[in-house]
Amino acid sequence: MKVSIRCGQWMFSPGLISSFFTLLLIPLFVYLGFWQLQRFDQKSTLKETLESRINEPMLSLGALQIQHSDLEPFRYRRLQVNGIFLNENQILLDNQIFKGRVGFRVITPLLTQENTIILVDRGWIALQKSRSDLPSIPPILGKTSVVGIINQLSSGLQLMNKTKISSDPHWPMIVQRIDFKELSLILAHETLPFILQVDNANTIKFGIPASRHLGYAVQWFGMAAALLIYYLVINGRRLTNV
Secondary structure, three states: OOOOEEEOOEEEOOOHHHHHHHHHHHHHHHHHHHHHHHHHHHHHHHHHHHHHHHOOOOEEHHHOOOOHHHOHHHOOOEEEEEEEEOHHHOEEEEEEEEOOEEEEEEEEEEEEOOOOEEEEEEEEEEOOOOOOOOOOOOOOOOEEEEEEEEEOOOOOOOOOOOOOOOOOOOOOEEEOOOOHHHHHHHHOOOEEEEEEEEOOOOOOOOOOOHHHHHHHHHHHHHHHHHHHHHHHHHHEEEOOOO
């Protein structure tokens, strides 16, 4: 049974299938629009937090006591450390996109003067013709002072091979994720549970910019409005006088 509603010279006769999909999709589009607005607020707050923490006094490793459970208060703080890069133990974080190109993030362990290891994110490097053709990574020799931002990797913290630690791993080690505890065993030193992102490379990443979330929200609301208009048009007709 089809319901018809007359309003002046217009007759609205909605179909069952079009009504079902309209009632299903419009709330979904509106929900996604508000969700993107929420993400916009979160990313804007994140950016403000970054800017405020970067301007705080620089930390030193000796005064830094950090565990997995309390990393957040130190994220985006600047840290200066001294040590020697373990160039023979390079880590390549796989499937990293930069300006539309696939590549690796180069993670080099730094053996600090406190006898702990910090993973230093040196930036992005392009994938060669194949993953078997590994990029050449220039070593950093001698004692080095590194200044960077304390952060964590969005890709998670887990090595690809988490069932068994190889006693003779192949370097550079290509991984999808990083597990600090396993690296501590592999490298025979405590590996601190964060990434130090150097200031002079394309390392500080926050995923999708806040402004893009706002654009996505406008698109979802626009799709909801367009669907409603389309629904009214295809199910309405103007009456003509006989």
